[in-house]
Each structure stands twice: as C-alpha cells, then as structure tokens.
Amino acid sequence: MGSATRGALAASRAELSSLTSVDLATASELFSAGRIIGESSQLISILSDTAIEPAEKQAALKAVFGTGLGEKTLALLGVVVSHRWSRQDDLLAGIEELGLRAAAESAPASVNIDAELFAFGEAVTSDSELELAVSSKLGSTESKVALVEALLAKKASPQTLAIVRHLMQQPRGRRIGELLRTAASIVADQAGLSVATVTSAKPVPAAQLARLQAGLAKNYGRELTFNLVIDPDLIGGLRVQVGDDVIDGSVASKLKELRLQLAG
Numbered sequence: 001m002g003s004a005t006r007g008a009l010a011a012s013r014a015e016l017s018s019l020t021s022v023d024l025a026t027a028s029e030l031f032s033a034g035r036i037i038g039e040s041s042q043l044i045s046i047l048s049d050t051a052i053e054p055a056e057k058q059a060a061l062k063a064v065f066g067t068g069l070g071e072k073t074l075a076l077l078g079v080v081v082s083h084r085w086s087r088q089d090d091l092l093a094g095i096e097e098l099g100l101r102a103a104a105e106s107a108p109a110s111v112n113i114d115a116e117l118f119a120f121g122e123a124v125t126s127d128s129e130l131e132l133a134v135s136s137k138l139g140s141t142e143s144k145v146a147l148v149e150a151l152l153a154k155k156a157s158p159q160t161l162a163i164v165r166h167l168m169q170q171p172r173g174r175r176i177g178e179l180l181r182t183a184a185s186i187v188a189d190q191a192g193l194s195v196a197t198v199t200s201a202k203p204v205p206a207a208q209l210a211r212l213q214a215g216l217a218k219n220y221g222r223e224l225t226f227n228l229v230i231d232p233d234l235i236g237g238l239r240v241q242v243g244d245d246v247i248d249g250s251v252a253s254k255l256k257e258l259r260l261q262l263a264g
Contacts, residue, residue, distance in 0.1 A: 002086025030099035031166035054082035104190035
C-alpha cells in the first residue's frame with residue numbers, strides 16, 4: 001500500500017467516524033457507487049486524476065449520482081475523491097472499505113458479521129461445486145448473486161448479505177476466500193478487534209482458548225475474535241493465523257520440519 005493510499009484511507013475513516021447513526025442504506029449506497037465508478041473508465045480516471053481539483057471531482061459525483069445518494073454517502077465519497085490514491089484500484093478498494101465499515105457500524109450488537117462471513121467462506125470452500133459456482137468467470141453475476149441470496153436467506157444478517165452480494169458483483173480479480181477474509185478483517189477492525197483463525201486437529205477446550213485469546217490480545221494490543229477450524233491432518237497442536245502472521249505449532253508442521261532436517 002502506497003503512502004498516498006494510507007493517507008487517503010485515514011482521512012476516509014476519520015470522516016466515517018465523524019458521522020452519527022450510520023445505517024445499512026449508506027453501506028449499500030457506497031457499494032453501489034463503487035461498482036458504478038469501477039465500471040466507467042472515464043469516471044474513475046476523473047476521480048483519481050491528481051491534476052483535477054477536488055471541487056471538480058465532487059461536481060462530477062453529483063452530476064453522475066444526482067439525488068440518488070444520501071447526504072452521508074456523498075460526504076464520504078467527497079472525502080474519498082478529494083485525496084490522492086496510489087492507484088486507481090486503491091480508490092475502489094477505499095470505497096469498498098468504507099462500505100464494509102459502514103455495514104459494521106449499522107449492525108446491532110447481537111450480530112457478528114465477521115463470524116457469518118467466515119461461516120459462509122467455510123461452506124463455500126468445503127464444497128468444490130459451490131466454490132466453482134460462485135467463483136467461475138463463466139457464470140453470470142446475476143446467477144451468483146441469486147445463489148448467494150438463496151444460501152444466506154434467513155441464515156445471515158442483512159449486513160452480511162449486503163457485503164457478500166457486493167463482493168460477488170465486484171470481485172476485482174480476487175478469489176472468494178480472499179474476498180471474505182479481507183471483508184471479515186475490516187469488519188472486525190471497525191469494532192476494534194482482530195481476527196484469529198485457529199486450526200486444530202480436534203475441538204479445543206474453552207479454557208485453552210481463553211488462555212490463547214488472552215495471550216494474543218496482550219501480544220497484539222487489542223482483543224481478538226476467534227474463528228475455529230477442525231483439520232485432522234494437523235494430527236495435534238494448533239495453527240494460529242492473525243492477518244499475515246502465522247504461528248504453527250501443529251504436530252504435522254513439526255514432523256515436516258523434522259523430515260526436512262533428516263533429508264539435509
């Protein structure tokens with residue numbers, strides 16, 4: 001991520017934090033606007049051109065979207081286009097991130113969006129036919145969205161459904177697993193959390209998980225939400241991933257290291 005994009009993201013997040021009562025409609029409008037901008041090479045060129053004044057870019061937004069967007073959505077997009085982004089795709093990613101964070105803000109405390117995204121990802125990746133159906137470039141976007149809606153109907157929150165529906169419509173070259181992991185980490189971050197994926201050969205006792213959670217929270221300086229995966233191939237021990245950090249204490253990993261040492 002370039003320094004320009006980091007600065008633009010920081011300003012965009014600050015604008016979102018300044019708003020009160022962010023609802024799901026704002027998130028959905030951000031997702032929709034991002035897709036429209038991404039589909040127009042002319043519009044994204046104007047909005048990402050550093051030679052064009054912010055006022056002109058904001059005028060372009062109003063000309064394209066008119067009264068189709070709420071005041072909060074326009075305010076957020078205005079900040080996005082007023083800043084310099086390292087790449088055009090970073091601008092689209094920034095709009096998407098704001099949509100994800102707005103969706104997280106709109107959810108009641110009882111809704112765990114990142115857990116719902118993780119569960120959907122596990123369901124997809126464990127079924128090769130389903131994964132192909134939602135990932136294949138041959139299938140239409142409409143059919144993928146319809147499939148997602150059928151799978152998540154009455155099983156996930158409106159926020160999760162809006163997020164997954166958008167990801168199906170604007171994958172930007174990313175695979176389904178990456179899409180869902182990125183979305184889950186942003187949603188968790190909005191709540192002041194990090195996501196830890198804990199993989200074990202068998203269910204982990206609650207007391208052990210509590211100790212692990214406390215240790216990781218101390219190490220990372222923030223609370224973590226856990227996603228648990230059972231994988232008998234690990235044989236024993238745990239594999240923990242937090243973002244790009246991987247702590248592999250599984251028996252399978254240790255056996256692999258031993259084999260490599262013996263081979264050398």
